[in-house]
Amino acid sequence: MKKKNLLTRVIIIAIVTVVGIYLVIGPRHRPSLKDFTWSGIKQTLKSNIHLGLDLQGGSHLVMRVKTEEYLKRLTEENYTAAQNAAKDAGFEIKGGQANASPGNYRVALQLADPSKATEVKEAVQKKIELGDSNVWSYASSGDTISWTMTQSAQRTLSDNATTQALNIIDSRINALGIAEPTLQTHGAQSSHQILLQMPGVQDPERVKRILQGESRLELVHVISPPSPAPHTTYATEAEAIASLGSAGTVPPNRRVLPYQERNDKTADANDPNQQKPKQWVVVELPAIIDGSELRNASAIPAQGGRADDYEINFSLKKAGAEKFGAWTGSHINEYMGVVLNGEVKSIAYIRSQIFDSGQITGRFTKQSAEDLALTLRSGALPAPIEYLEERTVGPSLGQDSIRAGVRASLVGLALVVVFMLFYYRGSGVNAVVALLLNMILMLAGLIVFGATLTLPGIAGIILTIGMAVDSNVLIFERIREELRSGKTVPSAVDLGFDRAFITIIDTHVTTIISSLFLFVFGTGPIRGFAVTLVIGLLINLFSAVYVSRTIFIWLLSRKKMETLSI
Amino acid sequence: MFQILHDVNIDWLRHRRWFIGASVVLMLAGLGSAVIRQATGRQPFNLGVDFKGGTVVTARFRQKPSDDAIRNALTEKGARDAVVQPVTDRPDTVLIKVPLEGEGQDGRKKVKDALNTFGAESAPGTELEADQNAAYKIIGTDAVGAVAGAQLRNKAIAVTLAALVGILVYIAFRFEWTYGAAAVIAVFHDVLVTLGFFSIFQWEISLTVIAALLTLVGFSVNDTIVVFDRIRENRKLHRRDSLYKVTNDSINQTLSRTVIANGLVFLSVFALVLFGGDVLRHFSLALFVGVIFGTYSSIAVASPIMVWWEQRLEAANREMALSFNQPRVMKATGTAKSAKRSLRDASKPLH
Numbered sequence: 001m002k003k004k005n006l007l008t009r010v011i012i013i014a015i016v017t018v019v020g021i022y023l024v025i026g027p028r029h030r031p032s033l034k035d036f037t038w039s040g041i042k043q044t045l046k047s048n049i050h051l052g053l054d055l056q057g058g059s060h061l062v063m064r065v066k067t068e069e070y071l072k073r074l075t076e077e078n079y080t081a082a083q084n085a086a087k088d089a090g091f092e093i094k095g096g097q098a099n100a101s102p103g104n105y106r107v108a109l110q111l112a113d114p115s116k117a118t119e120v121k122e123a124v125q126k127k128i129e130l131g132d133s134n135v136w137s138y139a140s141s142g143d144t145i146s147w148t149m150t151q152s153a154q155r156t157l158s159d160n161a162t163t164q165a166l167n168i169i170d171s172r173i174n175a176l177g178i179a180e181p182t183l184q185t186h187g188a189q190s191s192h193q194i195l196l197q198m199p200g201v202q203d204p205e206r207v208k209r210i211l212q213g214e215s216r217l218e219l220v221h222v223i224s225p226p227s228p229a230p231h232t233t234y235a236t237e238a239e240a241i242a243s244l245g246s247a248g249t250v251p252p253n254r255r256v257l258p259y260q261e262r263n264d265k266t267a268d269a270n271d272p273n274q275q276k277p278k279q280w281v282v283v284e285l286p287a288i289i290d291g292s293e294l295r296n297a298s299a300i301p302a303q304g305g306r307a308d309d310y311e312i313n314f315s316l317k318k319a320g321a322e323k324f325g326a327w328t329g330s331h332i333n334e335y336m337g338v339v340l341n342g343e344v345k346s347i348a349y350i351r352s353q354i355f356d357s358g359q360i361t362g363r364f365t366k367q368s369a370e371d372l373a374l375t376l377r378s379g380a381l382p383a384p385i386e387y388l389e390e391r392t393v394g395p396s397l398g399q400d401s402i403r404a405g406v407r408a409s410l411v412g413l414a415l416v417v418v419f420m421l422f423y424y425r426g427s428g429v430n431a432v433v434a435l436l437l438n439m440i441l442m443l444a445g446l447i448v449f450g451a452t453l454t455l456p457g458i459a460g461i462i463l464t465i466g467m468a469v470d471s472n473v474l475i476f477e478r479i480r481e482e483l484r485s486g487k488t489v490p491s492a493v494d495l496g497f498d499r500a501f502i503t504i505i506d507t508h509v510t511t512i513i514s515s516l517f518l519f520v521f522g523t524g525p526i527r528g529f530a531v532t533l534v535i536g537l538l539i540n541l542f543s544a545v546y547v548s549r550t551i552f553i554w555l556l557s558r559k560k561m562e563t564l565s566i
Numbered sequence: 567m568f569q570i571l572h573d574v575n576i577d578w579l580r581h582r583r584w585f586i587g588a589s590v591v592l593m594l595a596g597l598g599s600a601v602i603r604q605a606t607g608r609q610p611f612n613l614g615v616d617f618k619g620g621t622v623v624t625a626r627f628r629q630k631p632s633d634d635a636i637r638n639a640l641t642e643k644g645a646r647d648a649v650v651q652p653v654t655d656r657p658d659t660v661l662i663k664v665p666l667e668g669e670g671q672d673g674r675k676k677v678k679d680a681l682n683t684f685g686a687e688s689a690p691g692t693e694l695e696a697d698q699n700a701a702y703k704i705i706g707t708d709a710v711g712a713v714a715g716a717q718l719r720n721k722a723i724a725v726t727l728a729a730l731v732g733i734l735v736y737i738a739f740r741f742e743w744t745y746g747a748a749a750v751i752a753v754f755h756d757v758l759v760t761l762g763f764f765s766i767f768q769w770e771i772s773l774t775v776i777a778a779l780l781t782l783v784g785f786s787v788n789d790t791i792v793v794f795d796r797i798r799e800n801r802k803l804h805r806r807d808s809l810y811k812v813t814n815d816s817i818n819q820t821l822s823r824t825v826i827a828n829g830l831v832f833l834s835v836f837a838l839v840l841f842g843g844d845v846l847r848h849f850s851l852a853l854f855v856g857v858i859f860g861t862y863s864s865i866a867v868a869s870p871i872m873v874w875w876e877q878r879l880e881a882a883n884r885e886m887a888l889s890f891n892q893p894r895v896m897k898a899t900g901t902a903k904s905a906k907r908s909l910r911d912a913s914k915p916l917h
Binding site: 409 | 840846
């Protein structure tokens with residue numbers, strides 16, 4: 001080998017090594033002397049290497065937006081609106097139904113006079129969303145006219161609901177002040193899943209509750225004789241429905257809702273002495289206004305209640321306030337209810353015209369009132385969410401894992417080093433140098449790519465040790481073979497590297513292929529494993545082949561060698 | 567020069583029936599274990615919460631009660647089928663596994679209720695050591711719902727199969743499709759045998775075990791390729807030798823590398839088993855078994871299958887060559903390469 005060639009090689013290796021070492025232990029700010037003491041390096045290592053939740057501690061939540069509930073609500077709302085629109089236009093509707101099962105959402109109206117089908121259709125479509133033929137496809141048969149939600153609209157609407165939920169969750173997380181959260185969609189697009197990772201959060205119960213809060217707020221007219229008569233309540237749902245006088249069905253402009261004054265203070269929700277029994281009330285549909293008109297909401301101590309009771313004060317946006325003012329002005333002394341997530345929370349009569357603010361009363365604790373105010377401010381979730389997966393790791397468990405992982409890596413490394421030195425003597429030193437360089441560059445690689453080191457990632461490092469040393473063994477065994485067949489030392493080294501290189505490429509590529517599949521399609525911890533393995537193998541091509549060969553070239557250039565310590 | 571295993575001259579392929587037979591027996595043993603367990607109403611595999619759904623709570627105690635005491639407390643609080651599993655390297659810590667229950671059931675809460683009978687949990691944000699009044703602390707939770715479990719399971723299977731196809735394509739491209747198929751069959755064998763061990767010993771299969779299986783896939787192919795690479799090289803160097811002889815020679819020539827390199831991987835995996843802690847235990851065990859059979863299969867499964875397959879192709883090609891007496895036609899079956907080779911070998915006995 002030529003001298004010049006050797007010099008270039010040495011320079012490249014020196015630069016890569018220095019840069020690699022600095023990437024790992026060098027601080028990201030202007031370095032001071034303190035950064036190069038033992039504790040300084042430890043500190044820098046901690047901030048440079050991004051640890052996964054399983055090592056640093058934190059919470060990992062996977063949730064699903066129940067988009068089918070969203071579509072169901074949409075269908076039911078449209079059904080009610082369609083009936084009202086048809087009746088307003090003077091057509092008689094015999095009946096109908098809203099079908100909502102996953103994948104199939106349909107609104108059907110049964111007409112008293114089938115010959116009027118087209119007119120009814122037009123009257124309905126002029127007024128409400130069912131007119132959008134991209135979303136609803138119209139059909140008629142006999143006395144029934146129907147609108148079915150198209151598959152593509154189901155997809156789009158579900159995707160939109162998921163995006164909306166993601167944004168709302170994002171604002172709730174921010175309002176909670178959680179540090180460095182990761183929030184993203186998860187899995188296939190059609191799975192409507194959201195992944196939330198919160199480093200350092202050990203007890204995610206409160207966060208979970210807040211995120212799950214649908215917080216659909218509505219202000220509704222309660223059907224009841226006006227004050228001073230008390231508002232009408234019913235003991236059972238059936239009783240409430242019977243009061244409507246329409247043969248056991250609820251007419252489209254009415255809703256029967258449970259009514260229970262909230263009492264978060266009761267330790268045992270089933271204790272009858274503490275909890276008022278559940279009642280039922282009849283309210284008017286549509287609601288006067290809903291949560292989208294909210295401008296602000298805040299928790300305040302309840303007036304006239306006990307000292308530690310809280311309630312929620314809310315104010316409305318301009319348009320909502322006008323609507324609300326107009327309605328309350330014309331309904332003095334009638335009853336109004338605050339409905340949260342389909343449950344009536346409080347009922348009060350209207351003393352005077354109210355414009356832009358109101359209260360949700362009930363015996364909230366400070367915490368529950370603040371949490372509810374927070375979710376109201378962030379807006380209502382378009383659909384409820386459910387938790388599919390929850391993983392929490394405390395910092396002490398993470399510490400244990402780091403310790404076990406580091407210990408196993410060091411023991412593995414030590415065993416390999418001892419064997420290589422014993423079996424290959426002088427050349428073993430060569431392999432050990434390559435191996436150590438591989439370790440350093442691997443950490444540098446993790447830092448450069450901003451990859452996360454997880455517990456399986458540490459296992460990946462240990463495996464890389466094994467595979468890295470395999471490359472050296474392949475090369476050395478080949479050189480020995482060539483030496484045995486009588487080649488001179490320089491040509492045996494050359495041949496050994498050249499022949500083994502083909503095999504090394506093949507073995508590395510196949511492992512990288514399977515790791516890439518893991519990385520692209522795998523989840524959480526498995527990806528961490530794939531990342532370290534791929535980075536480690538790529539670096540190994542440099543350390544075990546290029547660097548190791550350079551050391552041989554350097555050895556051979558110094559003196560004419562008759563034998564090789566291998 | 568200190569050496570092991572050089573100039574060995576073992577006729578590996580002569581024992582191929584024994585090798586393949588042993589492999590089949592091993593695979594059947596694992597499969598049998600799974601089938602018998604399934605038939606007798608037990609679980610064929612010990613799937614972890616990742617795949618089955620459920621809750622695992624890791625709790626650390628100041629003064630750990632006996633496992634039975636914890637179990638009784640759990641039963642009392644309604645977590646009837648909970649499993650209490652001690653952590654071998656941390657005597658103050660236990661894993662409590664609560665199987666998946668109906669919707670709205672909160673496994674974590676039940677465990678908390680049960681543990682509260684032994685004293686209070688340390689306050690949020692404080693370590694157990696710092697809070698003198700606390701008796702325990704929950705230091706980790708994994709709760710996986712049924713949907714997520716099924717999803718993770720399907721994904722794991724899909725990824726494994728996709729990786730195998732990727733490997734098959736690469737080897738077919740670099741070598742020949744018979745080589746690729748033989749390598750993939752060998753890998754499949756390794757995965758099945760390893761899974762068999764997991765069924766027989768009821769080791770828990772978690773997401774990290776799947777990662778281990780995939781590593782094993784890479785590792786086993788790695789080993790097979792080293793032998794195949796040598797076969798490819800020797801075919802060029804010794805054109806007069808039969809495939810049978812070349813394969814035997816190649817295995818023998820790479821044997822020292824196989825033993826040393828795999829021995830070293832084995833050592834580092836062994837370090838994982840011994841020092842990797844309970845979290846990595848089953849991952850390490852999967853690799854431990856996998857490394858052994860991955861090494862075995864490249865010699866005892868992949869090579870014999872490849873040789874057998876190539877010989878059959880060559881025999882078929884030769885027949886065609888004889889009947890048509892027209893070499894070009896041979897391209898119709900097998901690959902162009904094997905057709906050319908069969909021309910070369912046509913005049914010689916197979917081995």
